[in-house]
Amino acid sequence: xxxxxxxxFLAGASMGAAAVAAGPWVIRARAQGAPIKxxxxxxxxxxxxxxxxxxxxxxxxxxxxxxxxxAGRKIEMIKEDDEMKPPVGIRKTxxxxxxxxxxxxxxPVHSGxxxxxxxxxxxxxxxxxxxxxxxxxxxxxxxxxxxxxxSFSNWQPNQxxxxxxxxxxSKEAFLVAPNYQAGxxxxxxxxxxxxxxxxxxxxxxxxxxxxxxxxxxxxxxxxSGAKATYAFFSGTDAVNFVKxxxxxxxKQTAKLCGAGFLTEPxxxxxxxxSALGVITGHFYTPLLDNPTNQKFVKDFRxxxxxxxxxxxACQGYDTAEVIVRALKAVGGNTQDKDKxxxxxxxxxxxxxxxxxxxxxxTQNVIQPFxxxxxxxxxxGGLNNVPIDKVADVRDxxxxxxxxx
Amino acid sequence: MPLLLDxxxxxxxxxxxxxxxxxxxxxxxxxxxxxxxxxxxxxxxxMLGAYAGLTLIAATNNFWLALAAAPLAVGVIGVVIERSCxxxxxxxxxxxxxxxTFGLIYLFEDLVKWIYGGKIRSIPPPDxxxxxxxxxxxxxxxxxxxxxxxxxxxxxxxxxxxxxTRLGAIIRAGVFDSEMxxxxxxxxxxxxxxxxxxxxxxxxxxxxxxxxxxxxxxxxGATILVPALIVVVVGGLGSLKGSLxxxxxxxxAETFGKAWLPGASMLIIYVVMAAIVLLRPQGxxxxxxx
Numbered sequence: 001x002x003x004x005x006x007x008x009f010l011a012g013a014s015m016g017a018a019a020v021a022a023g024p025w026v027i028r029a030r031a032q033g034a035p036i037k038x039x040x041x042x043x044x045x046x047x048x049x050x051x052x053x054x055x056x057x058x059x060x061x062x063x064x065x066x067x068x069x070x071a072g073r074k075i076e077m078i079k080e081d082d083e084m085k086p087p088v089g090i091r092k093t094x095x096x097x098x099x100x101x102x103x104x105x106x107x108p109v110h111s112g113x114x115x116x117x118x119x120x121x122x123x124x125x126x127x128x129x130x131x132x133x134x135x136x137x138x139x140x141x142x143x144x145x146x147x148x149x150x151s152f153s154n155w156q157p158n159q160x161x162x163x164x165x166x167x168x169x170s171k172e173a174f175l176v177a178p179n180y181q182a183g184x185x186x187x188x189x190x191x192x193x194x195x196x197x198x199x200x201x202x203x204x205x206x207x208x209x210x211x212x213x214x215x216x217x218x219x220x221x222x223x224s225g226a227k228a229t230y231a232f233f234s235g236t237d238a239v240n241f242v243k244x245x246x247x248x249x250x251k252q253t254a255k256l257c258g259a260g261f262l263t264e265p266x267x268x269x270x271x272x273x274s275a276l277g278v279i280t281g282h283f284y285t286p287l288l289d290n291p292t293n294q295k296f297v298k299d300f301r302x303x304x305x306x307x308x309x310x311x312x313a314c315q316g317y318d319t320a321e322v323i324v325r326a327l328k329a330v331g332g333n334t335q336d337k338d339k340x341x342x343x344x345x346x347x348x349x350x351x352x353x354x355x356x357x358x359x360x361x362t363q364n365v366i367q368p369f370x371x372x373x374x375x376x377x378x379x380g381g382l383n384n385v386p387i388d389k390v391a392d393v394r395d396x397x398x399x400x401x402x403x404x
Numbered sequence: 405m406p407l408l409l410d411x412x413x414x415x416x417x418x419x420x421x422x423x424x425x426x427x428x429x430x431x432x433x434x435x436x437x438x439x440x441x442x443x444x445x446x447x448x449x450x451m452l453g454a455y456a457g458l459t460l461i462a463a464t465n466n467f468w469l470a471l472a473a474a475p476l477a478v479g480v481i482g483v484v485i486e487r488s489c490x491x492x493x494x495x496x497x498x499x500x501x502x503x504x505t506f507g508l509i510y511l512f513e514d515l516v517k518w519i520y521g522g523k524i525r526s527i528p529p530p531d532x533x534x535x536x537x538x539x540x541x542x543x544x545x546x547x548x549x550x551x552x553x554x555x556x557x558x559x560x561x562x563x564x565x566x567x568x569t570r571l572g573a574i575i576r577a578g579v580f581d582s583e584m585x586x587x588x589x590x591x592x593x594x595x596x597x598x599x600x601x602x603x604x605x606x607x608x609x610x611x612x613x614x615x616x617x618x619x620x621x622x623x624x625g626a627t628i629l630v631p632a633l634i635v636v637v638v639g640g641l642g643s644l645k646g647s648l649x650x651x652x653x654x655x656x657a658e659t660f661g662k663a664w665l666p667g668a669s670m671l672i673i674y675v676v677m678a679a680i681v682l683l684r685p686q687g688x689x690x691x692x693x694x
Contacts, residue, residue, distance in 0.1 A: 046623050049522045179670075207662065208670050210627065212618050213424075215417035215548075216662040222543060223410065239524050239619035247529070247545035247617075249536035270526040270619050 035076040036334055038323065039102035041092050041117070042131075043109050044081040047210065047235050050266045051109050051312050052081075055131050057304055058316030059106070062324060064303075070324055071332025082108055089113030090120070097126050103334040104129060106319050111135035111154075111182050118142055125337060127344070131319040132312065136185050139364040141399035148344055149364045150318040150356075152283060153395040154185035155192075157259050160370045160390040161230070161281040162193030168388075169255050169279070170227035171197075175204035176217060176241075177232040183209075186232040186259050194230075202226040214241050218248040229254045234261035239270045246274035255279070260384070263375050265310040268382050275375045275382060283367040283393075284311040284353045285384040293352035308380075314352050318365070321356070322347050362397035369393070413542030414663045415656065420548040422655020423555030427613055428628060429635040430562065430647045431606030437642025438579050438599040441490060441501050445508035446607050446632060447625035453478045453608025454620040455516055458525055467530035474612045475605040482604025486597050494596075509626055517622045527615025547616055554613065559648050566644060575599060634673060638680050640690025649688050653680075 040059070042052035056079065068075045078100050082089035089108050096102045097120065105121065105128045108114055114133035121128045122144040130138065130147065134154035138147060165173060173194065177183030183206060191201060202224045205217050221229055229250070233241045238261065245256055251274075256262075260282020263275050286297050286308050296317060300309040309317075322344060329343040330336070348357040354368025370393045373384035432446040456477045460470035485508070493500050528534070533547040566572040577585040578595045586592045611620075618624075631654070639650025654673050661672035686692055 047621060047627075049623075050524065053522065205666055207666075212627075213417075213421045213659075215421065216414055216659045219410075219413045219417060219542065220663060223413075236524055236619045236621055236624075239526055240617075243526060243619070244545075244617065247534075247536060247547060249543050249545075267524055270524045272526070272528055 035074040036070065036104075036327065036332065037100060037102040038075060038077050039093075039096035039100060039105040039107075040077055040079045041082050041089055041096065041105070041107035041113070042079070043084045044079070046084050048084050048109050051132065051235070054266065054310055054312035055107075055109075055316035055319070057307075058300065058309065058313040059131075059320040061300060061303055062317055062320035065299075066324055070327040071330075073327075073332045078102060082110065082113055084110050084113075086110065086112045086116045090116045093117040093120055097121070097124050102126070104323055106131050106323075108133050112180070114138060115142070115181075118144065118147070122146055127337065127341060129319050129322060129344075131315050134182055134185070136189075136395065139359075139362040139395040139397050139400060143362055143397070143400035143402060145341060145363075145402060147363060148322070148358060150322055151315040151365070152367065153362075153364050154182050155189040155395050156367050156393050157281045157283060157370055158186045158189035158232070159192055160393060161257065161259070161372070162190045162195070162199065163197045164281070164372055164388065164390075165190075165228055165230060165257050165279075166194050166197035166199040169257060171199045172202050172226045173199060173228040173230045173257075174202050174221045174224050174226035174254065175230050176221070177206060178209040178211070178237060179206035180209050183232055187230075190230055209237065211237060212240055214244045215248070218244060218250060221250060221254055222248065226254050229256050229258075231256065231258040231262055233258075234264070235267065238262050238264075238267045242267075242271045242278065243274045251277065260284075260311060260373065263373075263384055264312070265308040265383075266312070268375070268384075272382070276377065278375045279387075280373055280375075280384065281370050282311055282373060282384070283370055284314040285371055285373050285386055286310070287378070287383055287385060288352065288354075288371075290350065290352070290354065292350045296352040308383075309352075318351050318353075318356055321349065321351065325349060359394045359397065361402065362395055362400050363402065364395050364397070367393040409541050410663075412540055413544075414659055416539070416542065416544055416548075417663075418656035418659030419652070420544075420552050420655075421659055422652040423552050424610070424614055424617070425631060425635050425655055426559065426648050426651035427555050427606070427610035429632040429639075429651060430558075430644065431603035431610075432632050433636045433639065433642055433644065433647040434562075434606070435600055435603035436636065437644075438575060439490075439494075439596055440498075441494075441600075442498060442505070443600075443603070444502060444505040444629065445485070445512065445625075446505075446603070447627070447629040448509050448512035449478050449482065449604040449607035449625075450611040450614075450628055451516060451620070451622065451625035452481060452512060453611025454527070454615050454624065455520060455525075455611075456608065457527055457612035457615055458620060461527060467527070470527075471609070471612050475609040478608025478611075479601040479605035482601035483597055485604070486600040490600065491593075491596075509629075513622045513625060520622075522622055524619050524621045526619045527612065529616035533616075551613060551617070559644075562644055631673075634677050636687075638677050638687055640684075640687030642691070643687070643689035646687055646689030653688075 044052050063075050080092035109132040111133045128147045130149040132151045134152050136153050139153045175187045257279040260280040263278050325347045326343040359366045369389040371386040372388040374387050376385045435443045453474050456474035457470040529547040533550045536543050536545045582592045635650040639646025657676045658673050661669040
């Protein structure tokens with residue numbers, strides 16, 4: 001704070017001088033027109049920086065469309081880098097809530113940070129719109145009146161895949177995911193429908209997050225004789241796993257299926273042809289042919305040097321869209337938090353992923369569809385082509401009793 | 405019999421991982437042994453090698469050319485860093501060198517991010533080694549067999565260079581007593597620059613070699629540093645033989661840990677390191693501590 005004193009003093013002094021010069025009119029305008037502060041806690045460095053970047057870019061795209069103004073008030077984004085480290089993320093959350101006094105908080109990517117920030121958010125009655133982290137608990141026993149989620153619960157993209165894989169790929173699967181909460185959540189959700197559909201889990205393995213050599217696991221997959229592999233990885237893990245899976249010649253013997261993050265556009269170019277034929281479940285693919293998505297893909301690619309929007313960008317888009325629509329509904333009044341929460345809960349519109357609405361039971365998004373997608377070569381390179389879909393996927397919300 | 409096949413398959417995996425670790429760590433240990441500098445920016449040279457390789461492959465579509473040229477480019481960067489930054493610090497304590505090379509990690513990471521962006525990239529394996537082969541019932545990517553052969557040949561070549569050539573003798577003399585070597589008419593400054601550049605080039609080489617197996621992203625330089633340091637500590641600071649032995653041991657320990665004790669796989673290499681350091685504080689082939 002100390003080094004800012006002089007600048008603050010100058011700013012304060014000049015504002016004071018302006019107020020004196022212009023009279024009471026300016027002071028009134030400032031009280032009503034103070035910027036709406038949107039706090040953002042995302043990773044901007046480290047291996048998940050690309051996720052933070054996609055989410056932020058799409059948020060900025062939506063806010064820029066509104067000329068960074070809603071109901072006569074400016075929108076100000078305060079971005080903090082959580083470095084994917086829970087202690088850092090929690091500290092940044094406290095800073096945004098206590099000293100910046102943000103009106104709405106968004107983020108994080110890491111489920112551990114979300115679980116760590118949950119009580120602070122809940123107790124300080126700060127509105128949090130989760131723009132990625134999928135920890136199931138936030139839609140279940142740890143749900144909160146103040147927390148919404150525009151992204152997904154870990155359960156959502158995986159649960160429909162269990163039955164689909166058992167029916168269309170194989171009844172014998174090897175499960176593999178990184179050794180942390182999200183990895184385990186996702187495999188459990190898969191099993192929920194895979195086992196009742198007659199599927200048998202041959203074996204499951206949980207390599208460490210950030211693994212670089214999957215050879216020991218790939219050898220085990222081959223020796224297990226499983227006809228299908230169901231995996232969740234993202235970021236560099238997804239690139240390393242998919243490439244090595246192909247190099248070990250497993251694609252011919254054990255069909256690779258998984259949660260959509262395995263082949264998102266952030267990793268697909270680096271995976272290259274190794275990803276061909278991989279089948280994943282996800283609520284989004286840039287190939288969806290609804291008009292909102294077509295406009296989103298076009299605008300996004302124009303603004304960000306041809307970059308293909310991914311599911312993370314869709315989450316950022318929806319986070320910002322929900323904020324804009326709710327603020328318009330309450331006329332920019334962020335003081336009455338109960339009213340703002342009610343307005344957010346009621347938001348409904350056409351998102352790039354389909355009709356967007358929150359589940360009143362959990363305040364988690366109802367996925368209009370979980371698309372079963374296969375990586376194919378299409379115009380513009382490799383992409384996730386939808387081959388099937390499951391409608392209205394909502395988290396069971398076991399143990400969530402809103403309003404909490 | 406199935407158990408034996410399993411052991412064979414995993415040992416092969418461990419060997420390919422170990423050889424990769426050797427290529428990664430050998431430059432670090434050489435620089436330490438010769439210059440007494442703990443070069444924390446070693447991982448950055450690895451990253452620069454990977455990105456130089458990517459750029460060359462994108463331009464020429466030739467993996468082998470990239471494998472030859474990228475290390476040279478990184479070696480040139482090594483010369484610049486040694487001459488401009490490290491040289492003034494030789495007379496100062498190791499802490500200054502650690503701080504400098506630690507700072508270089510951030511500098512290079514931001515530089516790469518600035519030029520290439522934060523996107524994940526990867527190097528496709530050369531066409532010659534893009535398939536997999538079956539040996540005694542276990543399937544191995546042929547590229548990994550190439551890595552094993554390449555790494556072992558490199559180890560032999562390095563050993564011959566240092567132990568059996570005139571250049572090697574000059575380097576060893578410089579390490580043993582740099583003042584005396586200078587008195588014998590050896591340009592010791594140039595030897596130091598050369599060794600540092602060579603170590604950097606080896607890191608760059610491993611960046612290209614690892615490319616088809618792993619992915620490239622700016623933080624890779626920092627993440628690879630930990631396993632490389634573990635190998636150097638286990639093998640003994642500054643020892644070529646130690647670097648090879650350490651890599652192969654850590655490679656096998658980690659691979660069998662993942663395969664047989666998945667719950668404890670993250671711990672195993674640290675346990676191995678702690679055990680070796682307890683029994684031999686100087687590492688397997690390190691000079692005895694004074």
